[in-house]
Amino acid sequence: MPHGAQSQPLGSRQEYWDAYAQSLAEVEADPDLVAPHWAAYAIRPEWVEFWQATTDRGQVRLRYTAADGAWTSGLRWP
Numbered sequence: 001m002p003h004g005a006q007s008q009p010l011g012s013r014q015e016y017w018d019a020y021a022q023s024l025a026e027v028e029a030d031p032d033l034v035a036p037h038w039a040a041y042a043i044r045p046e047w048v049e050f051w052q053a054t055t056d057r058g059q060v061r062l063r064y065t066a067a068d069g070a071w072t073s074g075l076r077w078p
Contacts, residue, residue: 049076 010016027033047065054060059078064071 051078 005019045066047063049061049063052060052062061076061078062073063076064073
């Protein structure tokens, strides 16, 4: 992936996957490119909430909850 490209516009998902494949090949060829103290974490949320302001100065609060391999959604009081 282009260094320093985070948050820059991305032309397509294919552009991402091409850059990913190239970066992966570079790291597989030279594992020392990755600092030994770097780590990756996987997060498995049980629920996620989104808040949105409305034009009348109100708010909408929506919660997505994971259960049995699926997500359900529902409104919450702000």
